[in-house]
Amino acid sequence: MKTTNDVIISGAGPVGLFLACELALAGCSVLVLEKAEHPLSPLKQLPFGIRGLSSPTIDAFYRRGLLDELEVPKRLKDPHAGAVKGTRRQVGHFAGIPFHEGDVDTSRWQNRLPGSPDTHVIAEMAELEMVLARRAEALGVVIKRGMPVSDFIADADKVVVHTGGQSFTSQWLVGCDGARSIVRKNGGFEFAGTEPAFTGYSTRMDIADPEKLRPGRNITERGMYLQSQPGYVMIQDFDKGAFHQSEKPLTREHVQEVLRRISGTDVTIETLQVATTWTDRSRQATAYRKGRVLLAGDAAHIHSPLGGQGLNLGLGDAMNLGWKLAATIHNKAPEGLLDTYHTERYPIGAQVLDWSRAQVAIMSPDPHARALQAIIRDLINTPDGATYMAARVWGIFTHYDTEAAHPLVGYSVPNFTLENGTDVGALMQDGRGLLLDFDRQAVLENFTKAYDNQIRYVAGDVKERMGVSAVLVRPDGIVAWAADNAADSAELRQAAARWFAGNTPGGNVFQPAV
Template identity: 55%
Template sequence: MHDVVIVGAGPVGLALACELGLAGCSVLVLEREPGLGSPLRAAPLGRRGLSAASAEAFYRRGLLEPLLTASGDQEVFDAAPEAAEPGRRRFVGHFAGMMLDGDRVDAAALPFQLPGPSPEAVMTDLEAVETLLSERASKLGVDIRRGVTVSAVAQHGQSVAAHAGAEVHEARWLVGCDGGRSTVRKLAGFDFVGTEPQFTGYTMRATLADPERLRTGFHPTRSGMYLRLPGDGHIAMMDFDGGRFDRSRPLTRDHLQTVLRRVSGIDVTIDEVHLASSFTDRAMQTTAYRRGRVLLAGDAAHIHSPLGGQGLNTGLGDAVNLGWKLAATVHGYAPEGLLDTYTGERHPIGAAVLDWTRAQVATLRPEPYARAIQAVVRDLLGTRDGATYVYQKLSGAWIRYDLGSAHPLVGRSAPDFRFEDGTRLGDLMADGRGVVLDFSPGRRLHASAAGWEGRIRYAAGTAADDLGCGAVLVRPDGVVAWAGDPHPDRAEFEEAAGRWFGRPAPAPVPS
């Protein structure tokens, strides 16, 4: 019997498998598709943007450099505005197709930021991410089986079983990471609620007879929106038909040409369609992310419009949040209620992302009211405050979990603190343990931290910039669990460590 069975070998399932494998769990991943990779997951249709928060998660596990290599010649955006070429407009995202100018973002207004090697965004593709994570998971001992379709899920007291044909795979826990049409979600009886679609979206790689007639970039129109990327034939469209066409009929050249002409308002001709798929802005979320011994992550737990590229990033955030908590539960040292904080922390984030995408859809509706909103949003994006607000939403900088502390750093992603010897927080997190950074004179927390050896890495020294903290406790997912003043209180630290990492190990008995 495995510790955990994960259904779905997309980026979220594989990221979770890596987190669990890193923590020494026995993990089986079941994937319906027979092989790794497909044309829809490779560039250009599989192109995705990883937010600063997602890039940081890869960095903390030593995967950022391999990710950038795997992404090939995809554009990477520098973290520091001064690193950009003179006169070059830094693209860091968009709201409803209206571009955000990175040079207008007020870096000083972003909470608790320290310079580090993690970029503010990475352009990659799903195939590159999945290949990288598959290789890492396999090295960590994760068993990945492809071409396996799960047909039933049954919970039995202290275990759960995934039925796939004649085979039954038992585990202590099962996690559904099997996408927006999740089989696990349906079989396990999760409630899935939300709003119905406003549009059918299309993405295709096509050859145009007259490409010069169709401008590149995002273009909201009086009938929806279209996007054309230069050079690779990638075109996307949004047709406000109430989502009626999605997956209902074949995506023929004639149909795609009709939609493109209607949405763009241009009499453009498609010579050939090489690849195409459709989607909608249906926005749904499960009411909880756990039922008994079954949990959900990524699109299995929440679906929405792809506007703004929030889906992949939200799913990766789920995986990083859940992984260490589930591992602690498997190994038996999780404090009571730790696993329930997964829903408590991530469900509000998913709900906010759904509303963020709904706001963009409302802004793009082909009606006078929406066009008036577009004009207001364009004006706001042209201001420093407006650009900074939207960037916070796109980058993940807005996320802060309510961990019951008034300290403004607690609940946020930890800044990449750097010791005077050059060691960074990110360097200390590659093994998936929590970290306590002790900046205080005399290493005040050394003895206390020893009680959690094996679960928390202790590091002490003088920081280049300690942001006024004497010590910081960072969870394995990179979130600050506790922060002390320049003379940190040992009892406060021990209480916080116990809350997140369980009881300290008993002191060795003297011989």
């Protein structure tokens, strides 16, 4: 049966929009259905909407020409501008415990070449959505707002999606519709995990006596409060998520009682301008795909926002899924390619959930947690500890286990720069895979002709080759194969066959099991 769309995406947040961009870049027709009638919200704008982008996200945006379109990172280069300068300048934190610039030894990150994008930047949710929506629409994506997915029926050939009184048909449906995902619930996906330890509050308030609250992050015997700037207060109340789950009205009186109890002051809130609650409930879908229905972002995994890794985790889902789903739609995918979306992304999500749980355990207001805090603080105040924490928080060591021997395989491709000044980021903006041939080897010259324009061949030496002679890069920027010396053509064909579908006689005869 002919369908109206290749893909319907439920949710026009950053994850849904970035996925739409990736699919449209690969020539797919995409319809995005969004519950909210308008994209703007005070909670998406600064300071509530502040988000830290980690290295995998920054690399992905750079390789698609999106990074330069973001203005907020250019204005907010230093989120800790008011803090101590020099080597003791705070550049991040784990469970509220800061690590400092002078302790982070970036020379240990051998894959970060000169000219690579920043490892971490500050962004705003509202701007991210605006830039991604603009790019998606320029690529032909249709975005319909005020049209939440209410239900769907999926069979072996199509998915019929219902929203209000209308229905839309597509080959595939992807749920990017957040923590309370209708796609996940109606699709029968199991959502396993742990219950919350606290209720979190994000607020903007007018305070009668602001001098009673200390600036910055304050861990007390009863919880934590963070005043990022006067009147903008985040609170953690370790009530096992009771208030958030009660759905009681969020009043000035309630927030004042919680803030007084946590801060140990008699501070008075004159007006509660904006307030919302959240928890550290941590859950993950046990499968990211059921037939023609897939999940990404918060629909696939939820956890505490501590450390700001949720957005980056979801955008990583989109980058990983986009090219694989597009190749499947265009019949250019090796058998099992789409299944690698779950096998690669699920372990990354599980790591982030455990990272979040660890932070919550350390921030708990009890003697055991305070003892752990002291030990972790001592470790973070060492070069080894700070370098490790920074690498984890910024996603430097994000890696897919492909069982390949070469140390570059499974990691984000280094930003190699050709002698003419062109770098990997510029070479990947069309969304294709990339074969870099530094030695102009004859055995590689005609290789990509078998892959129907899926792989771009680029020959020429680079300024820093890191000891390799050739590198095959997937469309999402992950190294699929690398050779230190003369390329092994059979090994290269096996690597390419794992991720691409060639049109040569015999098909993917070298393809290993996925």
